Amino acid sequence: QVQTPLYVWQRNIVGFQILYALVYLVYGILLMADINTGPVFNSQLILMSGMVLYVAYVAYSQPKVLMGFHLESNYLKYKNSGLTNSYSLELKNQLVNLLDEEKIYRENDINLDSLADRLGTTRHSASQIINEHFGQNFFELINSYRIKEAMEILKADTEREKNIIDVAYEVGFNNKVTFNKSFKKINEVTPSQYVKALYS
Known part of the structure; x- marks a missing residue:
């Protein structure tokens, strides 16, 4: 069986989103013009239902597709964070020391904010370090x-x-x-x- 390339699945999801946005735009214009919006409103519901079912199917059959979106969103989220590679590695080494030597995970009230304080950085940067170097979120780590x-x-x-x-x-x-x-x-x-x- 020939496997559909991941980008095709992703393209289809984006296509659904664009089509829905266009229909919603038409709906808004008709609404402001006080024109009957019944057919367009129903089209919105059909498109939304179709997109939800399609995404559910993709999540079941091709989980890597949605994982790709997740990885891309993380990249965009941290792209402009301002952390240099050297500082990122420095924070990572500090974090490893806190975990391996000081065993801060034993503290049952440890959270991302208190961890950021110990690293001398921001909550956002601490989250970035964990995500980029460990591939996990704070609680998973x-x-x-x-x-x-x-x-x-x-x-x-x-x-x-x-x-x-x-x-x-x-x-x-x-x-x-x-x-x-x-x-x-x-x-x-x-x-x-x-x-x-x-x-x-």
Whole structure:
């Protein structure tokens, strides 16, 4: 089966958006002129419904298409941020030190603003550093470090003296639900299943 190139899917989505914008413009003109807008209004609904269904289909069959839009939007978002390559690397190294040496992810109230303060930069720049160098957002990065340490703790606990919830709190999580969800997202198993597999 021949695969449709990604740019074709993207072009079609943009085409839907442009067509909808034109129909909406006509609708606005007719509305201001006090002319019957029924057919045009119905066309809007049909186009919008069609676009939603098409995007849903593309998201299911070709997720890379929407990923491309996401990557492009991130590029445009940070294009004019003013961060030089050297300063970007400097901030990245500082961040790695904060995570690896100071283990700031253990602080259950850590957020992007407080991280930016420690890096001596803005919230926007801190977000850019995480996105560009780690390919994650702030919470994904923090939780990945938390889960990594939790796995190490559980693996080292050969006597099984620690409760899973205690480990979750130790690495910075506020509750078991978030811990379980993050753990399963990264490892595709729950913490309980992970522990069971270790000692089975």
